[in-house]
Amino acid sequence: MAADALIASLQQAVPDARFEAAASIDAQPTLFVSAEHLPEAARALRDRSDLAFALLAELTAVDYWPRTPRYEVIYILVSLAHRRRLRLKVQLPAEDPHVATVTGIWPGANWLEREVWDLFGIVFDGHPDPRRLLMPEDWDGYPLRKDYPVQIRMTPTAAQPLQVTAEEFRANVERDRLTRG
C-alpha cells in the first residue's frame, strides 16, 4: 500500500487530522502527522484491521538544528498481518518540544521514549516513568542535540574526593586530641 492509500485510510479514522506524505529514498511510505493528532492516529494505525501496525519496531528522533522545525520524532511501524512497514514522523519546534506518549498503545515505547527524552530533551506528555535512561540522573544537557559540544570537560558533581582545608585538618586533629585526653 502506498502512502496515498494509507493516508486515505487514516483520514477516515481521524477526520480532523492532517497527514502529509513525505519523499523517502528507501521506498518506505513516510507520513507526517501533527503532534496533537498523534495519539488518535497511532491508535487507528494499530487497531484498524486494514492497517494493523501491531509492532513498533523503532522510535527515535533527529535534531535538524538550525532548521525549523528543529526536531523530528520517528516511529517505524511494522504490520505483521499485511507485511509492510511505515515511517511516521512528527515535527516539533525548538522551543519546548513535546508530544504525547504512545506507551498506552505500544508498551515497548516506554524505554525508547525515555531514551529520546534523555538524549534529545523531547518531553513525552503522560509518560509513566519520565526519567533518564542511559545518562546519569544528574546529567546536565541532552547529548545528542546538535548544539551540545562533543568534547566537553565536565567537573564531576558526584563522588568528589573529600577535601579539607589546612585549618579544618588542624581542628580535626585538635578535636581528636581533646577527646582522648
Add this chain to the structure above:
Amino acid sequence: MPEIKTEVMTVNMGPQHPSTHGVLRLVLELDGETVLSAAPTIGYLHTGIEKTAEQKKWQQVIPLVERMDYLSAQSNSMAFCMSVEKLLGLEVPERVKWIRMLIAELQRVNSHLVWLGTHGMEVGAVSVMLYCFREREVLLNLNEMLAGFRLFPSYMRVGGLREDLPRGFHAAVRSILDTFPAKIDEYEDLLTQNAIYLQRTQGVGVIAKDDAIAYGLPGPIARASGCDYDVRKYFPYLLYDQLQFDVPTRTAGDVYARYQVRVAEIRESLKICRQVLEKIPPIGEYAVKDPRITPPPKDRVYTEMEALIQHFLIYSQGFTVPAGEAYVAVEGPRGEQGFSVVSDGTNRPWRVKSRAPSLLACQALERMIVGGLIADVIAVIGSIDVVMGDVDR
C-alpha cells in the same frame, strides 16, 4: 511458638553479577524467594557511539557499529552498510550478496553458541559452555582468515566487501558444515532431555505472543511465543528469497522454548550456508565499481599515480552521501537489527541510530520475572540473550 518475623527484602543484583552478560543492575523486591518487583537499571556501558558516529566519516562508522552488539558484529555492520547503500542508490554485485548472507549466517551461529554456552553455564550445565566455545573458536578462526581480526573483522564495506574471500575459505566453511551437525547433537544430548535442565526452564519466564509483539521483541523471543516474524521471510533482503529454509517457532513462550528455537535456528543457518556455498558465483566483483566509494586494489595503488590519488581521496575526504534518511533492517541473531541513517549530503553522517533488540528485551525482562522465583531470574536473563553493549551503545 514465637511469631516469625517476615518482611519484604530489596536485593541489588548487579551491576557486577557474573550472569548479567555485561553490566546490568536489577533492583529486586523479594518476598521470601518470590520476586515482587524488578527494576532494571542500565546505562553503565553507555559510550555515546551514536554521537561519536556523527563526527566520523561514513566508512569510519563501520568499526564503531560493530562494537555495539559485540556478538553480532557483522550483522550490525551489514545493516549499516546496506542503509548507506540505500541512500547512495547502490546495488551491490551479486557475489557480494551471497558472501554477505554466508557471513551473516555464520555470525548468527557464532552468537547463538555464545548464548547457549553462557546460558547453560548459568543454569548449572557447565560442560555445555566448554563444548560451545570449542566450536566458536573454529568460527572465530574463519573471521581471522577473512580479515585478521576475530571479533570485529570490519569486513563489510559500503558498496561491498573489503576484499575478496581468502583462498581456502570455502573449504574451511565446508569442513565446519560437515562436522557441525554432530556437535549440535552433542549439545542437545546434554540439555534437551536433561531432567534438571527441563525443571529449571519449562514454564519459566513465560511471555505471551501478544505481549512479545507489544513489547517489540521480534526475533527468537517472539518466535518462541508463536509469532513467526522473521525479517528474512517478511521483508526479504539480499537474496534470501532464493533460499530454502524454515523459521522455527514454538508456542510455549518459556525459557525452554527459546532454547529450542535457537538450537533449531543454528541448524537452519547451517542449511543456508550449505546452499550459499553451492550457489555463490565463483567469479565476480567483491565491491561496486564506483571510484568515489571503492578504493582501488593495493597493487594498483603502489604502481599507478591515479590509483594512489583515488586511494588518498577516499581515505582523507571520504565520500559524500545524498541527503535523506533510510532505515534498513536485517535479521540479526537477536531479532530485527536495523539502522536508521540520516545524511545531510556531506561526508559525515547526520544521525546514526541502531535499533537495539537487546534494549527492548531488557525492558520486557520485568514482565518475565515478576511473580517467579529469584533463582529463575538468572535463567530468564540468560534466555533473552541480552548484550549490554547493544543495550547501552
